[in-house]
Amino acid sequence: GAGVSQSPSNKVTEKGKDVELRCDPISGHTALYWYRQSLGQGLEFLIYFQGNSAPDKSGLPSDRFSAERTGGSVSTLTIQRTQQEDSAVYLCASSRDRGRGYTFGSGTRLTVV
Amino acid sequence: KQEVTQIPAALSVPEGENLVLNCSFTDSAIYNLQWFRQDPGKGLTSLLLIQSSQREQTSGRLNASLDKSSGRSTLYIAASQPGDSATYLCAVDGSGNQFYFGTGTSLTVIP
Numbered sequence: 634g635a636g637v638s639q640s641p642s643n644k645v646t647e648k649g650k651d652v653e654l655r656c657d658p659i660s661g662h663t664a665l666y667w668y669r670q671s672l673g674q675g676l677e678f679l680i681y682f683q684g685n686s687a688p689d690k691s692g693l694p695s696d697r698f699s700a701e702r703t704g705g706s707v708s709t710l711t712i713q714r715t716q717q718e719d720s721a722v723y724l725c726a727s728s729r730d731r732g733r734g735y736t737f738g739s740g741t742r743l744t745v746v
Numbered sequence: 747k748q749e750v751t752q753i754p755a756a757l758s759v760p761e762g763e764n765l766v767l768n769c770s771f772t773d774s775a776i777y778n779l780q781w782f783r784q785d786p787g788k789g790l791t792s793l794l795l796i797q798s799s800q801r802e803q804t805s806g807r808l809n810a811s812l813d814k815s816s817g818r819s820t821l822y823i824a825a826s827q828p829g830d831s832a833t834y835l836c837a838v839d840g841s842g843n844q845f846y847f848g849t850g851t852s853l854t855v856i857p
Contacts, residue, residue: 639789666844676835678844689843724789732777732839734795739788 635659637738639725645744646715654710654741658727665702666735667710671721679723682708683731715745748773750838752848759826760856767821767851769836774814776840781810781821783832784850790835794821826855 638657646652658665667679678692682702693699697715702708712719722742726735749772759765769779778797782790794803794810796819802811809822819836833852839845 675849676847681843683843692844726790732797734778734780734792735837735839735845736792737782737790742787 637725637727637736639723639738639741641741642739643742643744645746648717648745649714651711651713652715652743654712654723654743656708656710656725656727656738658706658708658725659729659736660706662727662729662736663705664728664731664733664735665708666726667700667708668724668726669721670724670740674721676724679710712743715743717745719743720745748838748840748842748846750836750846750848752834752836752851754851755849756852756854758854758856761826761828763826763855764822764824765826765853767823767834767853769819769821769838769848771817771819771838771840771846773838773840774817776814776838778839779810779812779819780837780839780845781808781819782835782837784835785832793834823853826853828855828857831855 640655663684665682669677680700681689697713700710722740724740726737728735753768780795781793796812807824812819833850835850836848837845
């Protein structure tokens with residue numbers, strides 16, 4: 634596609650439920666990132682995928698968070714047993730390769746009630 | 747760990763004024779620096795990308811400079827317009843697997 638597509642754009646979930654957030658990067662982009670932006674906070678790195686290499690998961694805040702990237706394309710971020718502090722905008726970015734600049738999706742606004 | 751700082755945190759200017767936003771970073775070993783704008787409730791829109799070997803990039807009324815040795819970048823906006831009102835973020839891509847964002851400058855252009 635022409636840009637990075639994220640779905641859903643908004644998600645309201647009850648505390649304790651699991652959620653899945655999806656990112657469709659630009660076709661041919663090998664690098665993919667997930668970041669989180671909480672209200673009034675800066676952007677927090679979550680996870681990085683580069684081609685077929687093992688992902689860098691060092692930014693995931695707890696073991697309730699996981700992510701996968703299938704076929705080097707679509708990525709899914711899963712949050713299990715959601716907590717209120719997980720409420721944030723989750724942003725995905727992709728790049729043709731490391732160091733080539735990044736294109737962001739519009740994000741998924743997650744609200745845990 | 748890379749530390750990225752943006753000054754000022756907020757800026758309010760009358761329409762038509764030229765303005766400069768500042769970004770500083772602590773580790774000069776970078777691949778590139780990218781400027782983004784973020785409108786309320788929206789994602790990030792890329793404005794300019796400066797590779798580490800470059801000194802500046804221009805797009806329309808925007809000009810970004812990079813002084814890698816001193817760890818500084820500036821974003822110059824000429825003849826500001828109300829539509830320029832947004833939060834401006836700089837992001838530094840360097841060592842490690844993440845790129846680091848500044849805390850942003852919230853710009854308001856008053857008609």
